[in-house]
Amino acid sequence: MVGIFAGLKWRLVTSRLRATSGATRIWMIIGFVVAAAAVGLLTVGLAALRAIPEAAQPVVVTLFVVQLVAWVLSPLVAFGVDETVDPARFALLPIRTQTLQRGLLVASLIGYLPLANMVILLGAAVAIGVPWSVFPVALVCAVVQLIICVVLSRAASTSMSSLMASRRGRDLGMAVGFGIFVLYMGFVALLNSGGDQTGMPAGASSLAAVLAWSPPGALASLPSLIASGELAKAALAALIAAATLALAWWWWSFALQRSLTTVPSTTAGSSPAGHAREGHAVAIGVRGTMQVVAGRDRLLVWRDPMRRMPWLMIGFLTIIYPFLVVQGKGAVFAVAFGALLVGAQAGNQYGVDGSGLWLHLQTISDRVRARGEVLGHAIAAIVPGTVVVLVAMAVQAVWRDDYDKVPAALGVCFAALLGAIAVACFVSAVLPYAMPQSRVSLFASSVPGQKGRTFGASLAVLGGGALIAAPAGVAAVLSVTVSPVWGWVALAVGLVVGALAVWLSSRLTADSYLERAPEIFAVVSAGDRV
């Protein structure tokens, strides 16, 4: 039975490669080579840490902990990456839970990601297996670490699978995704704090000392404890690891049993829409259409986590990012990065609703309405974007006492914001891409076969926005080097150039949309299947 599961997984892994052809396959192979090189580099780097044991210990402890957290949380954030994750697919087969569980464990160990993890863990084992006599122990620890990762990850995803099948559960997953993102930023900030003579930041060392007694940390410290003869501590570490594995195995078995024998209640209670203010705007002329479309966008930003979470993230990034990257004055200019990200919120406007676009195809088929629609989506991003930029700017200016650079920075920010929105509108007509409509993940933003499109469109928005902000940027440089008067020039130039870009973009986008509407529809409808 285990063999059948292994064969099934192997088929799934290889069929993905076989299903592609021509250029896609070449890109895929290039991607694999790059990924393999990255994994190889990481592994060699880890193995090289063997020479500096005082650094190797905290690094591997942190690595083990991060690895476990990533394995456990990834099903929630990116559920459905692996067909064998979903136990419901096996519900109707006459298999005992114990057999199923062993089969799934083996299946989970086959794939690119587990392989990459194995290779990296090998490097980690070399790093902590000092001297060579405890290397076998380190190797065993690495294997146990991988198994704990898989088992705990499957246990978590199985117990959440019925939750993730409902709309509310998936909405919750997005909130968790945002939480992880915030945690990650905090983690980075903590790791970078302070520093000592070994070159390791003090924050990282003290964190690792605490983590050393967590289950994965215990596994990472076990070889060195044995090597230094601290057998009692080593026994405790081994006990922690073994107990974790046993508990995780039991949890998984329990969750499997439960999920295979209870009926998921996917149609249960909708959270009602609430009493949103009905708009009274009517799509007569560009202005009216703009109001109707912007009204719906505004409503959905409040209601739909898929649209709300990016805004939370943008608000967070725009305000926090300047603190992280710029020490001292001039941080006001770093707000422009957040302004560029705002632009992406007007991006792929024809792809957000998947095949729901047909409703717009039936109602928006003349030039006036098409322009109104583009401007509506643009205004729905410009208004909250401006608020975010102004708040971030005020925070930076007050905190850093940096008022004289504000006009120039505002000029750059508005140019970047409006420019990115203009480019985002145009790109959504000429390079639309499907967005997964099953909403399983905040971060799964593309569908198979369209990753290149998605990436190209995102890059174009950031690059194009930066390009349109360049004139204001030049004036901003002059304001710092020549005379502060140039700051006001930057503000004026930024606003004028940005507004012009949006106006021009609305015309070009509308024309392009009307010309290619059925083709755009065909591309974005692919999002329904994912």
Place this chain on the structure above:
Amino acid sequence: MIPHYPGQQQAIRAAAGQAVALRGLTKAFGGRRVVDAIDLDVPTGSFFGLVGPNGAGKTTTLSMVTGLLRPDAGRAIVAGIDVWADPPTAKARMGVLPDGLRLFERLSGPEMLSYLGRLRGMPASVVNDRAGELITVLDLDDAGNKLVADYSTGMRKKITLAAALLHSPPVLLLDEPLEAVDPVSARIIRTVLSRYTAAGGTVVFSSHVMALVEGLCSHVAVIAGGRIIAAGELAAVRGSAASLDDAFLNLIGASDVGEGGLSWLGSSPA
């Protein structure tokens, strides 16, 4: 856009009296002709059934008529307007219910109707009055402020039908409107459609449930392999066959399906 070869005006004149007229409509996917030069006339005021097995080209044909899929060749004329030459006017004259496409999932039913009506340029008060009536008649009052994402299949078909009727178009194009719909919802949809044709509207709908088509339609066209095999008034297409079902199976040459083999069936488990 498709080539603007001469004959558009003649085609439109020739289609006078027809709610929908297709002329040489063709679509190929990967070299295979899914819809193969279809000619079809749908008389104004008729209840027109488009029947055929799965994969016959029904959805592809309707998608080209509604402006969702660009034809490789041919014309689709709806209410006197060439769909691919003047999409805005043509789309104002049709109401559409596609099969298996998403809606604006995070709006409630009333919100979606209000949005679409106002997007068509109808005054807000008219939109609200009509939307309210449609929701009551289609028995969607209970749904209240539920999001469309949480609607059942029958409710989705009904709210889509409401959106199709909202601007009171002369022609309705419905793809499998009663597929996977519960009996009560199906009865409601049938009643509303009958009232619509009684008031002078034209309904074109696709289905593979013969009994349904036989009970509802005045006209029928049988489509298989991307071609029209028979078309006309229901009685004429049925001919001497006992039912439309038999006539259909004879027409597509599949009267002895499901025979042969399977001798082990029902003998013992495993």
